[in-house]
Amino acid sequence: MRVLIVGSGGREHALAWRINQSPNLTRLWVAGGNAGTAALAENLEIRSADIDGLVAASREVAADLVIVGPEGPLALGLADRLTELGIPVFGPSKAAAQIEASKSFALDLMRDAGVPCPDFASVRDEAGAQAYIQNHPGPLVVKADGLAAGKGVLLCQDSDQALAAVKLCMSDRAFGEAGEIVVLEEYLSGPEVSVFAFCDGEHIAPLVAACDYKRLEDGNQGPNTGGMGSFAQPDFWFPQLASEVEQTIMKPVLQAMAERGSPYKGVLYAGLMLTDAGPKVLEFNCRLGDPETQVVMPLLASDPLELMLACAQGNLDQISVQWNDKNYVGIVLVSGGYPDEYQTGFEISGLEAAGPEDTMVFHAGTKLAVGGLSSRPITAGGRVLTVVGGGDNIDQARRRAYSRLEQISFQDARWRQDIGSAANQGTAKAKG
Numbered sequence: 001m002r003v004l005i006v007g008s009g010g011r012e013h014a015l016a017w018r019i020n021q022s023p024n025l026t027r028l029w030v031a032g033g034n035a036g037t038a039a040l041a042e043n044l045e046i047r048s049a050d051i052d053g054l055v056a057a058s059r060e061v062a063a064d065l066v067i068v069g070p071e072g073p074l075a076l077g078l079a080d081r082l083t084e085l086g087i088p089v090f091g092p093s094k095a096a097a098q099i100e101a102s103k104s105f106a107l108d109l110m111r112d113a114g115v116p117c118p119d120f121a122s123v124r125d126e127a128g129a130q131a132y133i134q135n136h137p138g139p140l141v142v143k144a145d146g147l148a149a150g151k152g153v154l155l156c157q158d159s160d161q162a163l164a165a166v167k168l169c170m171s172d173r174a175f176g177e178a179g180e181i182v183v184l185e186e187y188l189s190g191p192e193v194s195v196f197a198f199c200d201g202e203h204i205a206p207l208v209a210a211c212d213y214k215r216l217e218d219g220n221q222g223p224n225t226g227g228m229g230s231f232a233q234p235d236f237w238f239p240q241l242a243s244e245v246e247q248t249i250m251k252p253v254l255q256a257m258a259e260r261g262s263p264y265k266g267v268l269y270a271g272l273m274l275t276d277a278g279p280k281v282l283e284f285n286c287r288l289g290d291p292e293t294q295v296v297m298p299l300l301a302s303d304p305l306e307l308m309l310a311c312a313q314g315n316l317d318q319i320s321v322q323w324n325d326k327n328y329v330g331i332v333l334v335s336g337g338y339p340d341e342y343q344t345g346f347e348i349s350g351l352e353a354a355g356p357e358d359t360m361v362f363h364a365g366t367k368l369a370v371g372g373l374s375s376r377p378i379t380a381g382g383r384v385l386t387v388v389g390g391g392d393n394i395d396q397a398r399r400r401a402y403s404r405l406e407q408i409s410f411q412d413a414r415w416r417q418d419i420g421s422a423a424n425q426g427t428a429k430a431k432g
Protein backbone atom coordinates (compact mmCIF):
# COMPACT_ATOMS: atom_id res chain seq x y z
CA MET A 1 0.00 0.00 0.00
CA ARG A 2 1.06 3.54 -0.78
CA VAL A 3 0.30 5.54 2.35
CA LEU A 4 0.22 9.25 3.15
CA ILE A 5 0.18 10.44 6.77
CA VAL A 6 -0.91 14.03 7.47
CA GLY A 7 0.69 15.89 10.39
CA SER A 8 4.04 16.73 11.94
CA GLY A 9 4.05 15.79 15.62
CA GLY A 10 5.13 12.91 17.82
CA ARG A 11 1.81 11.23 17.11
CA GLU A 12 2.56 11.14 13.39
CA HIS A 13 6.12 9.88 13.92
CA ALA A 14 4.76 7.07 16.10
CA LEU A 15 2.19 6.21 13.39
CA ALA A 16 4.92 6.24 10.73
CA TRP A 17 7.14 4.03 12.92
CA ARG A 18 4.41 1.42 13.45
CA ILE A 19 3.21 1.51 9.83
CA ASN A 20 6.78 1.15 8.62
CA GLN A 21 6.76 -2.34 10.20
CA SER A 22 3.72 -3.42 8.18
CA PRO A 23 4.29 -6.04 5.47
CA ASN A 24 1.49 -4.29 3.55
CA LEU A 25 3.48 -1.06 3.12
CA THR A 26 5.14 -0.29 -0.19
CA ARG A 27 5.83 3.42 0.20
CA LEU A 28 5.23 6.08 2.84
CA TRP A 29 4.87 9.87 2.68
CA VAL A 30 4.26 12.36 5.46
CA ALA A 31 2.61 15.70 4.70
CA GLY A 32 4.38 17.92 7.21
CA GLY A 33 6.62 15.57 9.12
CA ASN A 34 9.81 16.24 11.06
CA ALA A 35 13.40 14.99 11.24
CA GLY A 36 12.14 11.69 12.69
CA THR A 37 9.64 10.92 9.94
CA ALA A 38 12.27 11.92 7.33
CA ALA A 39 14.19 8.76 8.26
CA LEU A 40 11.17 6.52 7.54
CA ALA A 41 9.24 8.32 4.83
CA GLU A 42 9.39 11.13 2.32
CA ASN A 43 8.27 14.39 3.94
CA LEU A 44 6.15 16.70 1.81
CA GLU A 45 6.06 20.40 2.61
CA ILE A 46 2.32 21.00 2.93
CA ARG A 47 0.62 22.81 5.79
CA SER A 48 -2.12 20.81 7.48
CA ALA A 49 -4.65 23.63 6.83
CA ASP A 50 -3.94 23.48 3.07
CA ILE A 51 -6.77 21.13 2.10
CA ASP A 52 -6.31 21.65 -1.65
CA GLY A 53 -2.61 20.90 -1.28
CA LEU A 54 -3.28 17.75 0.72
CA VAL A 55 -5.86 16.50 -1.78
CA ALA A 56 -3.48 17.20 -4.69
CA ALA A 57 -0.64 15.36 -2.93
CA SER A 58 -2.87 12.35 -2.18
CA ARG A 59 -3.63 12.08 -5.90
CA GLU A 60 -0.04 12.67 -6.99
CA VAL A 61 1.38 9.91 -4.83
CA ALA A 62 -1.59 7.66 -5.78
CA ALA A 63 -2.29 6.98 -2.11
CA ASP A 64 -4.14 3.76 -1.26
CA LEU A 65 -4.79 5.19 2.20
CA VAL A 66 -4.50 8.66 3.75
CA ILE A 67 -4.16 8.77 7.55
CA VAL A 68 -5.04 12.12 9.12
CA GLY A 69 -3.29 12.89 12.44
CA PRO A 70 -4.61 16.28 13.62
CA GLU A 71 -8.20 17.53 13.96
CA GLY A 72 -7.71 20.70 11.89
CA PRO A 73 -7.88 19.19 8.39
CA LEU A 74 -10.73 16.86 9.44
CA ALA A 75 -12.82 19.79 10.68
CA LEU A 76 -12.09 21.49 7.33
CA GLY A 77 -13.47 18.52 5.39
CA LEU A 78 -10.32 16.74 4.15
CA ALA A 79 -11.91 13.29 4.58
CA ASP A 80 -14.99 14.34 2.56
CA ARG A 81 -12.84 15.59 -0.31
CA LEU A 82 -10.78 12.38 -0.41
CA THR A 83 -13.87 10.18 -0.17
CA GLU A 84 -15.40 12.00 -3.17
CA LEU A 85 -12.28 11.05 -5.12
CA GLY A 86 -12.50 7.42 -4.01
CA ILE A 87 -9.33 7.64 -1.88
CA PRO A 88 -9.69 5.67 1.37
CA VAL A 89 -9.12 7.90 4.37
CA PHE A 90 -8.61 7.14 8.06
CA GLY A 91 -10.44 9.97 9.84
CA PRO A 92 -14.03 11.19 10.06
CA SER A 93 -16.02 13.45 7.73
CA LYS A 94 -16.45 17.14 8.50
CA ALA A 95 -19.93 16.44 9.90
CA ALA A 96 -18.64 13.66 12.16
CA ALA A 97 -15.60 15.71 13.25
CA GLN A 98 -18.08 18.12 14.86
CA ILE A 99 -17.84 15.83 17.85
CA GLU A 100 -14.52 17.56 18.60
CA ALA A 101 -14.96 20.85 16.73
CA SER A 102 -18.09 21.83 18.70
CA LYS A 103 -18.42 21.04 22.39
CA SER A 104 -22.13 21.87 22.37
CA PHE A 105 -22.65 19.45 19.45
CA ALA A 106 -20.93 16.71 21.47
CA LEU A 107 -22.91 17.46 24.64
CA ASP A 108 -26.26 17.56 22.80
CA LEU A 109 -25.43 14.27 21.12
CA MET A 110 -24.56 12.72 24.48
CA ARG A 111 -27.75 14.02 26.07
CA ASP A 112 -29.82 12.56 23.20
CA ALA A 113 -27.98 9.24 23.28
CA GLY A 114 -28.05 8.95 27.07
CA VAL A 115 -24.25 8.95 27.37
CA PRO A 116 -22.97 9.89 30.85
CA CYS A 117 -21.55 13.43 30.85
CA PRO A 118 -21.51 16.42 33.23
CA ASP A 119 -24.66 18.53 33.67
CA PHE A 120 -24.28 21.41 31.22
CA ALA A 121 -25.79 24.34 29.35
CA SER A 122 -24.59 25.93 26.13
CA VAL A 123 -25.26 29.66 25.89
CA ARG A 124 -24.95 32.33 23.20
CA ASP A 125 -24.87 35.42 25.43
CA GLU A 126 -23.73 36.55 28.87
CA ALA A 127 -27.28 36.80 30.18
CA GLY A 128 -27.86 33.11 29.48
CA ALA A 129 -24.59 32.27 31.24
CA GLN A 130 -25.53 34.39 34.29
CA ALA A 131 -28.81 32.52 34.69
CA TYR A 132 -27.08 29.12 34.70
CA ILE A 133 -24.34 30.32 37.07
CA GLN A 134 -26.94 31.73 39.52
CA ASN A 135 -28.75 28.40 39.59
CA HIS A 136 -25.51 26.44 40.03
CA PRO A 137 -23.43 27.94 42.85
CA GLY A 138 -20.04 26.35 43.50
CA PRO A 139 -17.33 25.24 41.11
CA LEU A 140 -18.08 25.21 37.37
CA VAL A 141 -16.13 24.63 34.18
CA VAL A 142 -16.43 27.22 31.40
CA LYS A 143 -15.47 26.15 27.87
CA ALA A 144 -15.24 27.97 24.56
CA ASP A 145 -17.39 25.89 22.20
CA GLY A 146 -15.04 25.67 19.20
CA LEU A 147 -11.47 24.54 18.55
CA ALA A 148 -9.16 26.62 20.76
CA ALA A 149 -5.90 24.65 20.54
CA GLY A 150 -6.56 23.03 23.91
CA LYS A 151 -6.72 26.41 25.69
CA GLY A 152 -10.45 27.14 25.86
CA VAL A 153 -11.21 25.27 29.13
CA LEU A 154 -11.42 27.38 32.30
CA LEU A 155 -11.78 25.65 35.68
CA CYS A 156 -13.68 27.98 38.03
CA GLN A 157 -13.90 27.53 41.80
CA ASP A 158 -16.90 29.84 42.32
CA SER A 159 -19.55 31.95 40.56
CA ASP A 160 -17.34 35.05 40.36
CA GLN A 161 -14.62 33.14 38.54
CA ALA A 162 -17.22 31.59 36.24
CA LEU A 163 -18.65 35.02 35.35
CA ALA A 164 -15.14 36.32 34.64
CA ALA A 165 -14.42 33.29 32.45
CA VAL A 166 -17.60 33.84 30.44
CA LYS A 167 -16.61 37.48 29.92
CA LEU A 168 -13.15 36.39 28.77
CA CYS A 169 -14.73 34.17 26.08
CA MET A 170 -17.62 36.39 25.02
CA SER A 171 -16.68 40.06 25.51
CA ASP A 172 -12.90 39.87 25.42
CA ARG A 173 -13.03 37.17 22.72
CA ALA A 174 -9.89 35.58 24.15
CA PHE A 175 -10.49 32.48 21.97
CA GLY A 176 -11.87 34.32 18.93
CA GLU A 177 -14.78 32.68 17.12
CA ALA A 178 -14.41 29.55 19.26
CA GLY A 179 -15.98 31.50 22.16
CA GLU A 180 -19.11 32.72 20.38
CA ILE A 181 -20.92 29.86 22.05
CA VAL A 182 -19.90 29.02 25.61
CA VAL A 183 -20.50 25.77 27.45
CA LEU A 184 -20.95 25.73 31.23
CA GLU A 185 -20.39 22.40 32.94
CA GLU A 186 -20.68 20.73 36.29
CA TYR A 187 -17.22 20.38 37.90
CA LEU A 188 -16.43 16.68 38.15
CA SER A 189 -13.57 14.98 39.94
CA GLY A 190 -11.77 11.68 39.63
CA PRO A 191 -8.92 10.08 37.68
CA GLU A 192 -8.80 10.85 33.96
CA VAL A 193 -8.18 8.45 31.11
CA SER A 194 -8.03 8.71 27.31
CA VAL A 195 -9.87 5.85 25.60
CA PHE A 196 -9.50 5.12 21.88
CA ALA A 197 -12.15 3.37 19.80
CA PHE A 198 -11.15 2.51 16.24
CA CYS A 199 -14.42 2.35 14.31
CA ASP A 200 -15.79 2.03 10.80
CA GLY A 201 -19.14 3.80 11.17
CA GLU A 202 -20.78 0.74 12.68
CA HIS A 203 -18.29 -1.62 14.31
CA ILE A 204 -15.77 -0.96 17.09
CA ALA A 205 -12.37 -2.60 17.61
CA PRO A 206 -11.32 -3.59 21.15
CA LEU A 207 -10.69 -0.37 23.09
CA VAL A 208 -7.26 0.78 24.22
CA ALA A 209 -6.58 3.27 27.01
CA ALA A 210 -3.75 5.59 28.05
CA CYS A 211 -3.19 8.48 30.46
CA ASP A 212 -1.51 11.77 29.63
CA TYR A 213 0.03 14.58 31.70
CA LYS A 214 -1.04 18.09 30.73
CA ARG A 215 0.74 20.26 33.32
CA LEU A 216 4.29 21.51 32.76
CA GLU A 217 5.80 20.65 36.13
CA ASP A 218 6.22 17.66 38.43
CA GLY A 219 3.31 16.89 40.70
CA ASN A 220 0.88 18.30 38.09
CA GLN A 221 1.86 21.91 38.81
CA GLY A 222 2.36 24.84 36.46
CA PRO A 223 0.57 25.79 33.24
CA ASN A 224 -1.27 23.46 30.89
CA THR A 225 0.68 22.25 27.88
CA GLY A 226 0.07 20.13 24.80
CA GLY A 227 1.22 17.16 26.89
CA MET A 228 4.35 16.37 28.93
CA GLY A 229 4.10 12.60 29.01
CA SER A 230 1.89 9.56 28.87
CA PHE A 231 1.63 5.93 29.84
CA ALA A 232 -0.29 2.84 28.87
CA GLN A 233 -1.81 0.76 30.16
CA PRO A 234 -3.45 2.31 33.23
CA ASP A 235 -3.58 -0.08 36.19
CA PHE A 236 -7.35 0.45 36.57
CA TRP A 237 -8.13 -0.43 32.94
CA PHE A 238 -9.74 -3.83 33.46
CA PRO A 239 -12.02 -5.69 31.01
CA GLN A 240 -15.07 -4.75 33.09
CA LEU A 241 -14.36 -1.01 32.79
CA ALA A 242 -13.54 -1.38 29.08
CA SER A 243 -16.83 -3.15 28.52
CA GLU A 244 -18.76 -0.49 30.46
CA VAL A 245 -17.15 2.27 28.38
CA GLU A 246 -17.92 0.43 25.16
CA GLN A 247 -21.57 -0.22 26.08
CA THR A 248 -22.46 3.09 27.73
CA ILE A 249 -20.33 5.51 25.71
CA MET A 250 -18.80 4.33 22.43
CA LYS A 251 -21.68 2.24 21.06
CA PRO A 252 -24.46 4.77 21.77
CA VAL A 253 -22.37 7.56 20.20
CA LEU A 254 -21.69 5.51 17.08
CA GLN A 255 -25.35 4.68 16.75
CA ALA A 256 -26.43 8.30 17.28
CA MET A 257 -23.94 9.54 14.67
CA ALA A 258 -25.18 6.97 12.14
CA GLU A 259 -28.80 7.97 12.84
CA ARG A 260 -27.88 11.60 12.17
CA GLY A 261 -26.55 10.61 8.76
CA SER A 262 -22.91 11.15 9.68
CA PRO A 263 -21.48 7.74 10.57
CA TYR A 264 -18.25 8.00 12.53
CA LYS A 265 -15.17 6.47 10.87
CA GLY A 266 -11.63 6.66 12.16
CA VAL A 267 -10.70 6.79 15.81
CA LEU A 268 -13.04 8.17 18.44
CA TYR A 269 -11.09 9.46 21.43
CA ALA A 270 -13.08 9.84 24.63
CA GLY A 271 -11.52 11.89 27.43
CA LEU A 272 -13.14 10.34 30.51
CA MET A 273 -13.28 11.11 34.18
CA LEU A 274 -13.85 8.11 36.43
CA THR A 275 -16.24 9.60 38.94
CA ASP A 276 -17.83 7.87 41.92
CA ALA A 277 -20.94 7.59 39.75
CA GLY A 278 -19.04 5.82 36.95
CA PRO A 279 -17.13 7.00 33.87
CA LYS A 280 -18.29 10.34 32.38
CA VAL A 281 -17.18 12.02 29.17
CA LEU A 282 -15.28 15.33 29.46
CA GLU A 283 -14.64 15.61 25.76
CA PHE A 284 -14.48 13.72 22.50
CA ASN A 285 -11.71 14.13 19.97
CA CYS A 286 -11.92 12.99 16.37
CA ARG A 287 -8.33 11.73 16.21
CA LEU A 288 -5.62 9.98 18.17
CA GLY A 289 -4.11 11.74 21.20
CA ASP A 290 -0.65 13.21 21.46
CA PRO A 291 1.40 12.06 23.44
CA GLU A 292 -0.87 9.01 23.96
CA THR A 293 -0.24 7.63 20.45
CA GLN A 294 3.46 7.34 21.25
CA VAL A 295 2.65 4.76 23.96
CA VAL A 296 -0.34 3.15 22.19
CA MET A 297 1.24 2.34 18.81
CA PRO A 298 3.80 -0.01 20.42
CA LEU A 299 0.84 -1.93 21.94
CA LEU A 300 -0.77 -2.64 18.58
CA ALA A 301 -0.19 -6.32 17.85
CA SER A 302 -2.26 -6.39 14.64
CA ASP A 303 -1.39 -4.93 11.26
CA PRO A 304 -1.87 -1.13 11.45
CA LEU A 305 -2.69 -0.71 7.76
CA GLU A 306 -5.24 -3.50 7.75
CA LEU A 307 -6.85 -1.87 10.82
CA MET A 308 -7.00 1.66 9.42
CA LEU A 309 -8.12 0.55 5.96
CA ALA A 310 -10.93 -1.50 7.55
CA CYS A 311 -12.03 1.63 9.48
CA ALA A 312 -12.11 3.57 6.18
CA GLN A 313 -13.91 0.83 4.25
CA GLY A 314 -16.42 -0.37 6.82
CA ASN A 315 -15.28 -3.97 7.30
CA LEU A 316 -13.79 -3.81 10.77
CA ASP A 317 -15.97 -6.77 11.80
CA GLN A 318 -14.03 -8.97 9.38
CA ILE A 319 -10.57 -8.51 10.86
CA SER A 320 -9.04 -9.34 14.21
CA VAL A 321 -7.57 -6.45 16.20
CA GLN A 322 -5.30 -7.17 19.14
CA TRP A 323 -3.35 -5.13 21.67
CA ASN A 324 -0.40 -6.75 23.46
CA ASP A 325 -0.23 -6.74 27.25
CA LYS A 326 2.99 -4.74 27.61
CA ASN A 327 3.35 -1.29 29.19
CA TYR A 328 4.88 1.89 27.81
CA VAL A 329 5.87 5.23 29.30
CA GLY A 330 6.55 8.32 27.16
CA ILE A 331 8.40 11.41 28.39
CA VAL A 332 8.14 14.61 26.38
CA LEU A 333 11.23 16.82 26.06
CA VAL A 334 10.31 20.45 25.51
CA SER A 335 12.23 23.63 24.72
CA GLY A 336 12.99 25.84 27.76
CA GLY A 337 10.27 28.50 28.02
CA TYR A 338 7.51 26.34 26.48
CA PRO A 339 4.47 26.71 26.57
CA ASP A 340 5.32 30.42 26.35
CA GLU A 341 8.20 31.80 24.32
CA TYR A 342 11.19 29.61 23.55
CA GLN A 343 14.16 29.49 21.22
CA THR A 344 14.76 26.87 18.54
CA GLY A 345 17.59 25.82 16.25
CA PHE A 346 19.61 23.91 18.86
CA GLU A 347 21.44 20.76 17.85
CA ILE A 348 20.08 17.55 19.39
CA SER A 349 22.72 15.01 20.43
CA GLY A 350 22.53 11.40 21.52
CA LEU A 351 19.79 10.32 19.14
CA GLU A 352 21.92 7.67 17.46
CA ALA A 353 22.90 5.91 20.73
CA ALA A 354 21.63 2.34 20.91
CA GLY A 355 19.75 2.83 24.19
CA PRO A 356 18.27 0.22 26.51
CA GLU A 357 16.05 -2.57 25.21
CA ASP A 358 12.56 -1.61 24.00
CA THR A 359 13.07 2.16 23.79
CA MET A 360 12.10 4.55 21.00
CA VAL A 361 12.54 8.26 20.38
CA PHE A 362 9.71 9.98 18.52
CA HIS A 363 10.28 13.43 17.08
CA ALA A 364 7.85 16.37 17.12
CA GLY A 365 9.33 19.88 16.78
CA THR A 366 12.55 18.89 14.98
CA LYS A 367 13.98 19.40 11.53
CA LEU A 368 17.12 18.55 9.62
CA ALA A 369 19.62 21.40 9.54
CA VAL A 370 20.63 22.17 5.99
CA GLY A 371 24.24 22.69 5.01
CA GLY A 372 27.36 20.61 5.48
CA LEU A 373 27.81 17.07 4.28
CA SER A 374 25.55 15.34 6.76
CA SER A 375 22.23 16.67 7.96
CA ARG A 376 21.76 16.97 11.71
CA PRO A 377 18.49 17.19 13.64
CA ILE A 378 17.87 20.50 15.37
CA THR A 379 15.00 21.74 17.53
CA ALA A 380 12.19 23.49 15.66
CA GLY A 381 9.26 23.70 18.11
CA GLY A 382 8.11 23.71 21.72
CA ARG A 383 7.54 20.01 22.11
CA VAL A 384 10.66 18.42 20.68
CA LEU A 385 10.79 14.66 21.38
CA THR A 386 8.88 11.89 23.15
CA VAL A 387 11.21 9.28 24.63
CA VAL A 388 9.38 5.98 25.09
CA GLY A 389 10.34 2.90 27.09
CA GLY A 390 8.52 -0.42 27.27
CA GLY A 391 8.43 -3.19 29.83
CA ASP A 392 6.42 -5.88 31.54
CA ASN A 393 5.14 -3.27 33.99
CA ILE A 394 5.00 0.52 34.14
CA ASP A 395 8.01 0.77 36.50
CA GLN A 396 10.28 -1.13 34.14
CA ALA A 397 9.00 0.91 31.19
CA ARG A 398 9.59 4.11 33.12
CA ARG A 399 13.17 3.17 34.09
CA ARG A 400 14.02 2.33 30.49
CA ALA A 401 12.50 5.55 29.16
CA TYR A 402 14.40 7.73 31.65
CA SER A 403 17.68 5.96 31.00
CA ARG A 404 17.25 6.47 27.24
CA LEU A 405 16.43 10.11 27.91
CA GLU A 406 19.72 10.60 29.78
CA GLN A 407 21.63 9.92 26.56
CA ILE A 408 19.89 12.79 24.75
CA SER A 409 20.52 16.49 25.11
CA PHE A 410 19.88 19.88 23.57
CA GLN A 411 20.27 23.39 24.96
CA ASP A 412 17.54 24.37 27.45
CA ALA A 413 15.81 20.96 27.28
CA ARG A 414 13.14 20.46 29.96
CA TRP A 415 11.11 17.45 31.01
CA ARG A 416 9.15 16.12 33.96
CA GLN A 417 10.81 13.65 36.34
CA ASP A 418 7.60 11.99 37.50
CA ILE A 419 6.01 10.56 34.36
CA GLY A 420 4.60 7.11 35.11
CA SER A 421 5.72 7.23 38.75
CA ALA A 422 3.78 5.21 41.29
CA ALA A 423 2.58 8.43 42.92
CA ASN A 424 0.70 9.31 39.74
CA GLN A 425 -0.60 5.90 38.85
CA GLY A 426 -1.94 5.30 42.31
CA THR A 427 -4.48 8.10 42.07
CA ALA A 428 -6.92 5.83 40.29
CA LYS A 429 -9.12 3.40 42.12
CA ALA A 430 -9.57 0.06 40.42
CA LYS A 431 -13.08 -0.29 39.05
CA GLY A 432 -12.72 -3.81 37.68
Ligand code: AMP
Nearest residue numbers: 118141153185186187188189271282283
Ligand atom coordinates in the same frame (compact mmCIF):
# COMPACT_ATOMS: atom_id res chain seq x y z
P1 AMP B 1 -11.14 19.15 27.81
O1 AMP B 1 -10.36 19.88 26.76
O2 AMP B 1 -12.62 19.35 27.72
O3 AMP B 1 -10.74 17.72 27.98
O4 AMP B 1 -10.65 19.78 29.17
C1 AMP B 1 -9.29 19.84 29.53
C2 AMP B 1 -9.14 19.44 30.98
O5 AMP B 1 -9.99 20.22 31.81
C3 AMP B 1 -9.54 17.99 31.23
O6 AMP B 1 -8.52 17.11 30.97
C4 AMP B 1 -9.92 18.05 32.70
O7 AMP B 1 -8.77 17.94 33.51
C5 AMP B 1 -10.51 19.43 32.86
N1 AMP B 1 -11.99 19.38 32.75
C6 AMP B 1 -12.72 19.49 31.62
N2 AMP B 1 -14.04 19.39 31.89
C7 AMP B 1 -14.16 19.23 33.22
C8 AMP B 1 -15.26 19.05 34.13
N3 AMP B 1 -16.52 19.07 33.70
N4 AMP B 1 -14.97 18.89 35.43
C9 AMP B 1 -13.70 18.90 35.89
N5 AMP B 1 -12.62 19.05 35.10
C10 AMP B 1 -12.83 19.21 33.78
Ligand code: GLY
Nearest residue numbers: 212227289290291
Ligand atom coordinates in the same frame (compact mmCIF):
# COMPACT_ATOMS: atom_id res chain seq x y z
N1 GLY C 1 -3.44 14.28 24.81
C1 GLY C 1 -4.45 15.24 24.60
C2 GLY C 1 -4.83 15.43 23.21
O1 GLY C 1 -4.28 14.84 22.29
O2 GLY C 1 -5.76 16.20 22.97
